[in-house]
Amino acid sequence: MDVTLLDRLLQIGELFQRDMARAFAGTGFTPARLRVLWVLQHDGAMTQQALAAELDVTPRNVSGLVDALEASGHVHRAPHPSDRRAVLVELTPRTARIMSRMQREHAELSATLLDAVAPADRAAVERGIGAIADRLAALVEDADA
Amino acid sequence: MDVTLLDRLLQIGELFQRDMARAFAGTGFTPARLRVLWVLQHDGAMTQQALAAELDVTPRNVSGLVDALEASGHVHRAPHPSDRRAVLVELTPRTARIMSRMQREHAELSATLLDAVAPADRAAVERGIGAIADRLAALVEDADA
DNA sequence: TATTGTTATACTCTATAACTATA
């Protein structure tokens, strides 16, 4: 049976997960906690409600993740300036530096992968992967409705 | 900041997971159990040790997954013909039919996604994604060593 | 001695429901 495009894309997804898991094994970073840090790095400090919405996860779940990240010194709960019910979750300076480094490595990996593609194919591959991602996003959205 | 190739590939991986989770919500199929069924459909009946190796998970974990799938009637533990320590885990006939249908849908989705790519770009995209998957596999393997 | 699978234990991620404090 031959290998479809979809098989290849699923394989790429699994390899990313394997790579991430291995890269952070023993550091206390788990995939779920990394997602929190990634969102905070990308969008800045936010409330737990906002985090829950961004991660598509329950507020209760966010409480647990932020508890763990606060205990390990990676994030800080600051009072919200205008709403005493809410807290602002922010990266600690040291963790912000770690995430900046990850962002650079992320860009390098992207370049390395594109480098594996024959130069004549690169433009088509970038267009094609964009089109696939858009089509898949539309399918998932339709299914949700 | 612009969207890299890597961002798109990560997005595709997340969309697949979201879609799978949604498609099987309420059916009792969880992602981990589906992986077991998928391997059995693909490679046929095998011991729990073999499953553990294939899934890259501990034998203890396989015990739990097979327990759950046996309780729900999706797999069956048969005695191993020559090794009384081992069991052969096999799909029940009904589940084998379900997995065949999934395999067909999988092929259809692959066709739908390729259809989203401009015809002139298709060959390059298939080559390029293959090259990316191979490069990534090599990187992960190097890191493991 | 080595291998197959299980029991025992523990941690993480996730969810729902009920509750407190604040808006």
Next chain:
DNA sequence: TATAGTTATAGAGTATAACAATA
């Protein structure tokens, strides 16, 4: 009355370590 976050409880996935049965 509605919203932000937590406590309580539960289930799934995962791991390590110790053990029984068999090879």
